[in-house]
Amino acid sequence: xxxxxxxxxxxxxxxxxxxxxxxxxxxxxxxxxxxxxxxxxxxxxxxxxxxxxxxxxxxxxxxxxxxxxxxxxxxxxxxxxxxxxxxxxxxxxxxxxxxxxxxxxxxxxxxxxxxxxxxxx
Numbered sequence: 534x535x536x537x538x539x540x541x542x543x544x545x546x547x548x549x550x551x552x553x554x555x556x557x558x559x560x561x562x563x564x565x566x567x568x569x570x571x572x573x574x575x576x577x578x579x580x581x582x583x584x585x586x587x588x589x590x591x592x593x594x595x596x597x598x599x600x601x602x603x604x605x606x607x608x609x610x611x612x613x614x615x616x617x618x619x620x621x622x623x624x625x626x627x628x629x630x631x632x633x634x635x636x637x638x639x640x641x642x643x644x645x646x647x648x649x650x651x652x653x654x
Contacts, residue, residue, distance in 0.1 A: 574646045577626040578612035596646050599638035604630045607638055607646060 571577060572591075579594040598610040606627040608616075613635055616623045623632050638646070 573607070576609045576612050578608050578616055581626065582612070599643050599646050600635050601638045601642065602630075602632045603634045604628050604632075607642055610637075 571580065574596055575591060575594045576596045579596075583594065596607055596609050599607045600610040600613050601607045602613070602625050604625050604627075606625050608626075613632075617632060617635070624630065625632055
């Protein structure tokens with residue numbers, strides 16, 4: 534009986550929302566400590582949404598269209614925009630600050646994150 538109840542209830546739970554609420558309760562230092570191991574050119578939102586956390590796939594999570602938050606951290610535009618649409622109190626995955634505004638990354642940031650490919654002549 535309990536198993537049937539849980540099998541009907543679990544699909545109705547929004548696990549992402551529950552996880553975000555728990556993250557809000559954690560100290561910001563804990564969030565920073567967790568994200569410091571990930572290079573700045575990796576989109577933590579892409580990484581979080583991935584079904585696999587295989588480190589060999591790190592290149593798949595590189596930031597594509599870089600946009601920055603008011604705290605200065607950079608994510609893919611699509612990831613950032615969809616996260617804000619999903620949760621109006623979305624917290625930066627690098628520092629834990631609530632994201633209130635986003636802007637296109639500056640040329641310097643874009644160049645640092647997405648290096649220009651070298652063309653062989």
